[in-house]
Amino acid sequence: MTLASYISWVILPLLGLGMLLTFIRVVRGPSLPDRVVALDLMATFIIAISAVYSVSSNEPSYLDAAVVLALITFLGTVAFAYYLHKRGNNA
Amino acid sequence: MRDTLIALLLLGGTFFALVAALGVVRMPDIYMRLSAASKASTLGASCILVAVAIFFASTAVTGKVVAIIAFTLLTAPVAAHMLGRAAYFSGEPLWKKSTVDDLGTPGAWFERKCPDQSKSADKEQS
Numbered sequence: 001m002t003l004a005s006y007i008s009w010v011i012l013p014l015l016g017l018g019m020l021l022t023f024i025r026v027v028r029g030p031s032l033p034d035r036v037v038a039l040d041l042m043a044t045f046i047i048a049i050s051a052v053y054s055v056s057s058n059e060p061s062y063l064d065a066a067v068v069l070a071l072i073t074f075l076g077t078v079a080f081a082y083y084l085h086k087r088g089n090n091a
Numbered sequence: 092m093r094d095t096l097i098a099l100l101l102l103g104g105t106f107f108a109l110v111a112a113l114g115v116v117r118m119p120d121i122y123m124r125l126s127a128a129s130k131a132s133t134l135g136a137s138c139i140l141v142a143v144a145i146f147f148a149s150t151a152v153t154g155k156v157v158a159i160i161a162f163t164l165l166t167a168p169v170a171a172h173m174l175g176r177a178a179y180f181s182g183e184p185l186w187k188k189s190t191v192d193d194l195g196t197p198g199a200w201f202e203r204k205c206p207d208q209s210k211s212a213d214k215e216q217s
Contacts, residue, residue: 031183041112052101052143055101
């Protein structure tokens, strides 16, 4: 079994399954912070998937997307946390 | 030999990412979900990225991988802490079997959830 077929038959389906599980929490999360946590985890999954895909297609430039996503996700989570903090108790 | 190492690292990283996803789905309240998601997903993504660095074995890729891992290690705890704090102060309920609430004074959470009853309780005390 070559590395590329191992990735496309084992690793990528498992990561997709994890992303699906996370999406369940995005859909039914009872409150906004649950959804923010799940979206944060989904971004980490996308980083992992693009890194794995750069191995299976032998193309290192997919890692640039992972770098940018790792930078942006933090800003998004901090913005959501700030919004939650400002919104306070009345929602 | 190198392919085996890469395959094992990819499998380990995928395992930890799946554990994080399972924790986010199955844990009972947001604080446990936050804990599961932030720690396990950091380790999973780091394992996968180390596998990528070993596969390409070039300076540019290794630099990017080290940058991503260092940034994730720095920012994931900060983001989780900010989210947990914001969730606590916006009144997210703890799990009903939680026994320790270090952030609130005793009864503070109850006052936020049921302000009318707590005010009457204060009057009775004073």
